[in-house]
Amino acid sequence: MDHPLNLTVDGQEHTLAVDPRTTLLDALRDRLGVMSPKKGCDHGQCGACTVLVDGRRLNSCLALALSHDAAAVTTSDGLATDGELSPLHRAFLEQDAFQCGYCTPGQVCSAAGMLQEAADDAPSVVTEDLEAPVDLTDEEIRERMSGNLCRCGAYVNIVAAVSQAAEESR
Amino acid sequence: MNPFDYIRTTDTADAVAVLTERPDAVFLAGGTNLVDHLKLGVTEPGLVVDINGLDLTDIEVLDDSGLRIGAMVRNSDAAADMRVRRDYPMLSRALLSGASGQLRNAASMGGNLLQRTRCVYFQDTSTPCNKREPGSGCSAIGGYTRYHAILGASQDCVATHPSDMAVALAALDATVVVLGPHGERRIPVDELHRLPGEQPERDTILEHGELITALELPPPRAGRSTYRKIRDRASYAFALVSVAATVDVDDSGPKPVIREAAIALGGVAHKPWRARAAEAVLRGAEPNEKTFLQAADAELAAAEPLEGNRFKVQMARGAITTVLTELTGGPESKLDDTTEDAHE
Structure with a gap:
């Protein structure tokens, strides 16, 4: 059964419904089209999926999206402001x-x-x-x-x- | 990944009650091990109970001047807490030598204790494994055993416990506070994890539904302490052998004497291995190389290495004596936490 999920990604608010199996990485890429974080190993061994969740770096492949309901996610894209690189x-x-x-x-x-x-x-x-x-x-x-x-x-x-x-x- | 139901709770008693009712339910804390196991099919729960909202995130000084660390404190936050850094540097170093910055930000203290072995056969559902599927056999015996046990293993399982933190906690005589369907109980960390015996599927003595709510550290000990980890690469790798040690030397007499010593080994057994035989040799002895070698040999006399990990006996012997030499080398000696090359 799908569960409601609220995420703020790079400053933009999203409301969606996800299967509990959905990882934060898959929610970002497959559901929200946020392609900045990458799927490398999908087992927490490579770090390609790293995002900032409420300011702290995490492996988004090892987090269930529902565990981060209402969180603010920042990807590398979101570290740029108004098209200016950080x-x-x-x-x-x-x-x-x-x-x-x-x-x-x-x-x-x-x-x-x-x-x-x-x-x-x-x-x-x-x-x-x-x-x-x-x-x-x-x-x-x-x-x-x-x-x-x-x-x-x-x-x-x-x-x-x-x-x-x-x-x-x- | 098999489908599962998901609920999130903010109440510890509720979390325990839900799990007690559902034999197919599991707690989800930091998720760094469990989410991987869900993907691999190592674990197939019907219900995941997310405990990330539990109010178990405080670190507080106890009346006896010990320290109580909530089970949902993240590994990185515990390692960076100034009271841990100052009074329990061995624990801070053990935490910081585990995993990566990202994983330490997610991993909880309770979850770190309950993480499961990284034995490659346990994680590969296409191979027999008594821990994953009781009675199916052990693929490691006669297989790849570089990361496997040299002490306390059984015919059924030679896996090691992967935690660094737990090794330091064992040496510190920490206590685990557990809430279960019948109330709260306290378990010394050294008694939490089991040796495999004929039931390798059971990592700990905890019953289904029991929830770790906190860790309690006794008051800081006199003397010096450190955590030394030897691994296949300089960072972000599990221990081949690790040593957590505290030593207190009495310098008041004509000759220095070891007043007290506590040692635990990682990477060598199904649980953090408290080296009580070594401690008995050290207590009351003069701190010198001969004593240290005797202590290491007393502990490792029981070692039964496998084909692929014979090197670990010598490695553990070297690690124990090196750490003890450094800890008793006077105030000027610098502890070097950089890892050593590990070669068979």
């Missing part, structure tokens, strides 16, 4: 941080969520002093972005892009 998007372009681009919307959303986590001084496992403010070294960026795979292997430039965005947001 500083994070520009950093990916300037640092040549992708090849085929399939994983990029997930990388961008993951980076956006991760930069906020770091700004909130949330530690990572490579943070030496758990109580100290976070210094986003390349090692920290690599660890914090490890949930996003890039089969083209653009990792070196992805780290550079995220580092640039972190610098610019300071």
Whole structure:
């Protein structure tokens, strides 16, 4: 039986009815036509489906859509304002941080969520002093972005892009 | 995915009542393991009870100065909580060494404890597996066993428990608070998970309908602690072997003496493996390499490795002694949480 679902996606409100089996990713792509988040592995192992849900990065493939009724979802598309790329998007372009681009919307959303986590001084496992403010070294960026795979292997430039965005947001 | 009914509840007693009435119902928390199992057909419930709306998201200091962490606190929030970082750094590091940033944002504390083995045969419904389908046989024995148990396994199952967090909780002597159809009960984390024996389908001692509502940590211990995880890649991989350890050394006498030690191992058994034989060797002994090797060997004497994981015995021995050396190396020694290369 279908259940009602309200989602705000990139600022736009939607009301729909979904089968409980529908994942958030499938609701976005198949029901709402929001193609920015990608289906990679569909098992939470690659990060291509990463979106921001109420500001926090999540794998949308491992979330039932109904669990996020009334949530505000932001995709990589939604990080742009009035057609203007965000500083994070520009950093990916300037640092040549992708090849085929399939994983990029997930990388961008993951980076956006991760930069906020770091700004909130949330530690990572490579943070030496758990109580100290976070210094986003390349090692920290690599660890914090490890949930996003890039089969083209653009990792070196992805780290550079995220580092640039972190610098610019300071 | 098989069809299922879905309800969402904001009341813990109601959640327990619904599950108790429906033998085919399951709780849905963060979903990072369950939703995957729904897709794979590993689990086919008739009803999913979404507990993400339960008011179990507080972290509060207890009267005895311990800490109570609500079951629906997300792994990332618990790891970042300053009281956890300051007083239970081992737990913070264990949480942060598990999964990825996205998954930690979704995963709940209760759900992390109840996640199921990542044994490839358990997750592949085309192969026999006693845990998934009791009596069907174990495909891992004689198969791919790199991630499987070296301690406490049975003829029926050699799976390991995948949680990092639970290993730290076992070493910390944490307690799980559980609400069931007959009221509340408290279970030491070390007693929550079972060894497989002849019933590998049962991961824990919990009965159907019982809901984890909180974790309680005893007051912070004296001494130093850490969590060390060894895995096949530097991040975002399950443990081959992990060690959670706290050590308190008495430096007041002519020779230093280990006053108290608690050690738990991950990646080696069907449950977080509390290393009580090693602890007994350490207690009252002088902290040096000989003691540490004796402690590790005392624990690993019972190891029964499989064809594909013989390396784990040596790896566990090295991990235990390295962590103990670092923890007793004086205030200047820096703990290095970066992972080590793992080769067979």
